[in-house]
Every structure is written in structure tokens, then in C-alpha cells.
Amino acid sequence: MKKRIPALSLLLALLLTVSAAAVGGTGNFVRTRQYSGQFSDLPAASVFYDNVSALYEYGLSVGKGDGTFGLADSVTVNQAVIFAGRIRSLYDHGDPETGADDFRAPGQAAYEPYDRYLRSLGILGDELEGLYGTVATRGTVAHILAGILPEEALPAVNAGVVDLARSAPSFLPDLHDGTAWLEDILTLYRCGVTQGSDGFGTFYPDAPITRGALAAMLTRMVDPGLRISLSWDVAADLSAAGTTYGDLILRETRAVTAPATREEVEMAVAHMLSRNESTLYLKYGSLTSDRAREIMQQALAAAKSCCEQSYNTVNCTFDPNTGAIMLAFSALNCSAEETAAYREYTLDAAIAVHDQLWADGTITAAMTDYEKAAVYFDWICRACAYDYDAGSESLSHIAYSLFSRGKAVCDGYTGAYNLLLKLEGIRCRALSNDSHIWTVAELDGTEYHIDTTWGDSLGVFPDYRYFAMSEETSRRFHPW
Structure with missing residues (x-):
């Protein structure tokens, strides 16, 4: 007599089986082996010891056939793809090989099932065609690794400092808009997978990568305890301090x-x-x-x-x-000593404003001159109120008053605004008629007229009709 299984019980059993097979996540990143000196070229003092031993314990590498790991050996693109496929498979299936198993076929090159697995997930495309047998550069490896784990598995713990460093002259010096795989490289910085090769984050994107350096990147992806928390002093590099x-x-x-x-x-x-x-x-x-x-x-x-x-x-x-x-x-017929004191205070205050706007990300290196000028226009209009009681000898006629008292008349507004623009390296000058003065600035190759005084005339928020005016528009407001 056949034993009958209730339909509901059978359905539940199937659901549980399917669910168990489909479970993926960082919980699958478990060290299943114990490293005990398997690699003869890995001394305990090596800077890569923790990473290479972890790579072995996570089941991602058994080293080379001669019992070494090959710390200083170069890596080919196809080898990097194999490692990437293993990490994704470990994440998806709890085993570094399962993901590639469905893509194995006779006569394949060793990397092909891993490559096809990653392509099936949309992680790789055909961008590596022709490169598989070549020595991998650090930039190419960054591209291969940057997309293999979802964001929740590899959070951008260093996003703030990295984005700030993109604006700092001394940091990430060899990464620029024309760098191949730039965003993938930056992803690895943001996620704590790399810190570059020196205290300024120099990456050497076109240099070959060694197996030791690759092991460091791979194990930081699977083990949060190995990830890097960047402590770059970027703010000091962004400062305009010392400007005269x-x-x-x-x-x-x-x-x-x-x-x-x-x-x-x-x-x-x-x-x-x-x-x-x-x-x-x-x-x-x-x-x-x-x-x-x-x-x-x-x-x-x-x-x-x-x-x-x-x-x-x-x-x-x-x-x-x-x-x-x-x-x-x-300034205002003051003595040389008084004038020097006003100027010193004003420049220090303007530098502080500049540094703060860069430090909090309000201004970044990715912004155009036009966008930076708009930020400072907004700041001036919100920081100052027009001094209707100012006489001809009032401090409100110089930028000092805006920074120290939050009050100014047109030449104080314009002086403060031009000072901030010039701290950004933006060429500008003041233009005046018999009763008023305003800014003419060159923004991204185009000359604009900007009137911060009248921009502040609404009293509640800036009036952008007076920002980035053409000469024709400016003449309609204040002919000269």
C-alpha cells in the first residue's frame, strides 16, 4: 500500500526546499577552513597575511600547485573573473563553485563558466572581450569587482570622505574624469575595499595588480572586519588658508x-x-x-x-x-593699521566660509563656476541685510561689515561676493555707475553680471533675477 502525503504538507515541504535553495546573502560568508601555513611564501609578518589566509579560509583559493600563493605574481583578467565569480557564488549559494556549475561545458577555458555566470546576472557584459588572457590592471580589476555584490552587502562606509577627496587637490591624484573605470574605482574606495597606495589614495589604475593586492581587495569584500575606514585629513587640503x-x-x-x-x-x-x-x-x-x-x-x-x-x-x-x-x-580714510586689521579679519572670515562650504559638500570639484557662483550668491543674500542707515564713512561700505555684522551696502555686498569668487579662482571685477556697484564675473567662459545687493532685496530669499544677467539685462536694471 502506497503511503499518501497530504497535499498541504507536500506543498509546504516544496516551499521550504525552494526557499532554502534560494537563500543568499552575507550570512553565507563563513570561514569553513582553518589556515595553518598552507602557503610557504606567506610569512606572518606579511602585510597581506590576514587577507591571504582569509581567502583560503573562505574557500576562495587553494593557492598554486607548488604550495605557494604567489604574493608578487601578476594577475590576468580571466583569473580576476574567476575570483569574482566565486565571491558572487558564495554570496548567492553559500558555495564558491555552485554558481558557475550550471555554465560548465567541455572544452571551456577555466574562466568561462564564471564569466557566463556573472554575465547571466548582468554584472559583466562584453566589455572584457579581448582582455581575458592579458595582465589585469588595477583599474580593470576594480571594474570586475565593483558590481559583484549588492549595495546592502557592501555599504559605502567611506562615501563622505571619498566624495570630499575628489575635490581636494592632493587626494586621489591619479583619478580624473578621463580615467578608465573611474566610478568602479571610486566604489571600492567608498566601500572600504581599497585605500590606494599611499596616504593620499594614489591608485595607479594602469599598473598591473599582484595576487597579494588582489587578495586584500577580495577578502575586504566578504569580511567587514577587514574593510578600511579612511581617515584622510581632506578638510585641511581643501582649505584656502594661507591665501593672501x-x-x-x-x-x-x-x-x-x-x-x-x-x-x-x-x-x-x-x-x-x-x-x-x-x-x-x-x-x-x-x-x-x-x-x-x-x-x-x-x-x-x-x-x-x-x-x-x-x-x-x-x-x-x-x-x-x-x-x-x-x-x-x-579703507574709509582709516589709518594703515586700521585698514590692515579690517582686511585681515575679512579675508579670514571669507576663507572660513569657503572652507565650510567645501567641507560640508555644498561646493564640490564637480561643480561648474556657474554653480559655485550661485552657491555664494545664495550665501551672501542670506547672510546679510541692507544697511539703510549707513553714512558715507560707514563700515558697511567694505566687506568687513558683511562678515562681522551681517550688514552692508552695495560696495560691501560686492566686495564680499567678489572675495569669495576669487577664492575659487573665478575671475571677476566690480562695475559701477554713479549710485551703485555690482559684479561682473567670468563663469565657464561666459561673462555675467551679478548683483548681490538687489538679489537680497526680497528680504526672505534670494531674487535670482539678479544672478547671472546678460549685459543687456544688466543695463536695463542699472545703466552705466
Whole structure:
């Protein structure tokens, strides 16, 4: 007599069998063997000891036929594919070979079932065609490994510091927009699978990878305890600390001892500013009062076009007989000491704003000049209020007031904004008419007019009608 199994019981048994077979996840990453010196070339002092021994214990490698692991040996692309397939199979099935078993066929190369397994999952495509027998570069290995585990199995624990490092001049120095497999390389940094080859994260994407270095990457993928928590001091590298006012003169300059035209006066003033000086000495053969006054006015206009420098007054002395003229610039007719103190405070405050916006990711290296200028436009409009009570000698006429008191008039707004733009290396100048002053900036090769004062006129949020205006639009608002 046949034994009958109730239909419901049979269904439950089938469901349990199917569920058990389908279970995958990081719980399958279990060390099933004990390493006890199987590789003769793996001393306990090796930097790769923990990684290579773990690779053996997870069942991902048995080493070479001669009893060594081959720490310094190069790796071929097909070998990297085999390791990648084993890790994914271990994740999916709890065994490093099961995933490739369904793709084995007579006459295959050793890597092919692993490659087909990874292709069936959409992890690899045909991008490695023609490369399988070649020596693998570090960049190619990063591409092979970056997609073999889902995000929940390999969380981006270093995402913040890596994204910040992309903006820092000294970090990740050999990774740029043209680097092959760039995003895959960055994925390995973000997930703690690599830290590069030095304290700045140099990756050497085109260099061959050794079996020891590959073992380190592979075992960090399966063992969270081996992953790297990056501790790069990126913020210090992003800082504008140490910038001087002279560094903000972003044009070519040269000394002109007897400027004859307005353009030559502007050149002479720019040269003075680039040297962090506040006094301009000129020498003509002879000089009339009218000509001295004209030179003084042209020089003051040139200084005001660089209003981030805070020089908005000038004292002129000259000798009509020798033609010697001295122009001493200051802020609001203040003493040299007071002017220097205002300038120092202002520059330090602007650097602090710059550094904070970079540190918190509000500004990144991936942003265009236009996008960075928009960030600073927003910051200025939100940080300041128009000082309707300002008189002609008020501090509100220089950027110091905006940073120290949150109050300014148009030249204070414009000076602060231009200062922040120039800390980003953005070329800009101040432009004025009889009653107003605003910014003209070159953003990504195009010249725009930007009026932060009027941009702040709504009082609640920035008015972007006054950001990135064409010259035609700007003239409609404030002709000059």
C-alpha cells in the first residue's frame, strides 16, 4: 500500500526546499577552513597575511600547485573573473563553485563558466572581450569587482570622505574624469575595499595588480572586519588658508612707473595689489595738478574695481617739478593699521566660509563656476541685510561689515561676493555707475553680471533675477 502525503504538507515541504535553495546573502560568508601555513611564501609578518589566509579560509583559493600563493605574481583578467565569480557564488549559494556549475561545458577555458555566470546576472557584459588572457590592471580589476555584490552587502562606509577627496587637490591624484573605470574605482574606495597606495589614495589604475593586492581587495569584500575606514585629513587640503590678497589678483600684472593711459594705470594698481602693497609710487618728468588729479581718480577707480581689497579711498601727494607721485590707499580714510586689521579679519572670515562650504559638500570639484557662483550668491543674500542707515564713512561700505555684522551696502555686498569668487579662482571685477556697484564675473567662459545687493532685496530669499544677467539685462536694471 502506497503511503499518501497530504497535499498541504507536500506543498509546504516544496516551499521550504525552494526557499532554502534560494537563500543568499552575507550570512553565507563563513570561514569553513582553518589556515595553518598552507602557503610557504606567506610569512606572518606579511602585510597581506590576514587577507591571504582569509581567502583560503573562505574557500576562495587553494593557492598554486607548488604550495605557494604567489604574493608578487601578476594577475590576468580571466583569473580576476574567476575570483569574482566565486565571491558572487558564495554570496548567492553559500558555495564558491555552485554558481558557475550550471555554465560548465567541455572544452571551456577555466574562466568561462564564471564569466557566463556573472554575465547571466548582468554584472559583466562584453566589455572584457579581448582582455581575458592579458595582465589585469588595477583599474580593470576594480571594474570586475565593483558590481559583484549588492549595495546592502557592501555599504559605502567611506562615501563622505571619498566624495570630499575628489575635490581636494592632493587626494586621489591619479583619478580624473578621463580615467578608465573611474566610478568602479571610486566604489571600492567608498566601500572600504581599497585605500590606494599611499596616504593620499594614489591608485595607479594602469599598473598591473599582484595576487597579494588582489587578495586584500577580495577578502575586504566578504569580511567587514577587514574593510578600511579612511581617515584622510581632506578638510585641511581643501582649505584656502594661507591665501593672501595678492593671490586674488587673477590677471597678468607688471610694474608701470609712468602710466600714460587708463589701462596702464589699472595695470600699475593691479601690480601693487598683487604684491600685497597699499602704496603706489609713480614718476613722470613733470606733473600738473590736473594730471595728478586725473591719475589719482583713475587709480582709485582701478582699486574699486577690485573692491574685495577694501581700498575705497586714496591719499595723493606729488611733486610737480620732479613728477613724483605717491598714492596711498586705505579703507574709509582709516589709518594703515586700521585698514590692515579690517582686511585681515575679512579675508579670514571669507576663507572660513569657503572652507565650510567645501567641507560640508555644498561646493564640490564637480561643480561648474556657474554653480559655485550661485552657491555664494545664495550665501551672501542670506547672510546679510541692507544697511539703510549707513553714512558715507560707514563700515558697511567694505566687506568687513558683511562678515562681522551681517550688514552692508552695495560696495560691501560686492566686495564680499567678489572675495569669495576669487577664492575659487573665478575671475571677476566690480562695475559701477554713479549710485551703485555690482559684479561682473567670468563663469565657464561666459561673462555675467551679478548683483548681490538687489538679489537680497526680497528680504526672505534670494531674487535670482539678479544672478547671472546678460549685459543687456544688466543695463536695463542699472545703466552705466
